Amino acid sequence: MHIAVTGSSGLVGTALVAALQADGHDVRRLVRRTPRTADEHRWDPQHHELDPGVLADVDAVVNLAGVGIGDKRWTDQYKQEVVASRVDSTTTISSALAQAAAADPDRPRVLLSASAVGYYGDGGDRVLDETSPAGEDFLADVCVQWEAATGPAEAAGVRVAHLRTGLVLGRGGMMAKLRPLFTLGVGGKLGSGQQYWPWISLRDEVDAIRFLLSADVSGPVDLTGPEPVTNAVFTEALGRVLHRPTLLPVPGFALSLVLGEFAQLGVLAGQRALPRVLMDAGFTFTHGDVESALRWAVDAG
Secondary structure, three states: OEEEEEOOOOHHHHHHHHHHHHOOOEEEEEEOOOOOOOOEEEOEHHHOEOOHHHHOOOOEEEEOOOOOOOOOOOOHHHHHHHHHHHHHHHHHHHHHHHHHHHHOOOOOOEEEEEEEHHHHOOOOOOEEOOOOOOOOOHHHHHHHHHHHOOHHHHHOOOEEEEEEEOEEEEOEHHHHHHHHHHHOOOOOOEOOOOOEEOEEEHHHHHHHHHHHHHOOOOEEEEEOOOOOEEHHHHHHHHHHHHOOOOOOOEOHHHHHHHHOHHHHHHHOOOOEEOOHHHHHOOOOOOOOOHHHHHHHHHHHO
16 A cells, blocks of 8 residues: 555654555655655645645555653643644544645545544543544543544545544653653652543554555544543552552642643543444454553554
C-alpha cells in the first residue's frame, strides 16, 4: 500500500512508520519543516496547505498530528494550540484526500485519524465503549471537533476510522515521566487512585492501526487494552515491574498546583473504556493485561 503518515516523529508515529516499512509498504511522511529525505513531503496544516499530488496515489492516510496534551501548562493560548493543531491538520488532510478521491474515485481509500478516549469525559467507574456519548469538558470538546474535521473525506466516500487512543505504554510518552519517579522509589497513586486509566501497549497500538488499514471498520474505534484499570492498580503494577515501593501518593491538590487544569482532566479524571469494535472485528491483543504491557514497555525502554 501507499501510506501517508502525519505526526510521524511522535511516540506512535515513529514506531508505526518503522512497522509499516518493515511490512513492505511505501510510506511517505508529511512534515512541516524542509524535507530531508525522499520519503518526506512538506505541508503547512496551519494554513491548510498540502500539494494534492502528494496524495494522488495514496491508499491510506494515518493522521497522528497534534501538539502534546500534557507538554505544557494549560494557558488559554496553549489550549487554543491544542485544538487548532488537531483540527487544522485533520481538516487539511481530509480535504486533500477528498480531492484525490474525486480525481480517482475507483481507488479505495482509508483515513485513520487520531482521537482520544478523552472524548467520553470523566466517566467515573462506568463502562464505556464506542457507543457512549461525548463528555462535556474541554478534552471532550477537542475530540468532538477533531473527529468532525474528517467530514470532507467521509463525504467523498473515504472509509474513516477515529482512533480513540488511551494511555500508550512504550518508550517515551507518559512512561518517560513516570519511570524515573518510580525508579527512585517516590512513585505512588495520583489523587484518590480510583480514576480509570485506559492503557494500551505501544506494540498493540501500532498493530491495531496496521489491522485497521485493511479491516472493514469505520467510525470510532477505542484503541485501549481489554482490561482498563484504576490508577491505584496501575501504580501497583508498575511498582512490581520496577521492583520499587509505591507508598507515596500524590494528593490531587498538589497535582493541580503543578499542572493546573490538565491535572483535573488529564490525570485525575478517567475513562473505563473498552475496545469493543476492535475485539468484534477480530483483533488479538499481544498484551491483554496492564502488567504484561508495563513489563514490555520497561524492557523496550
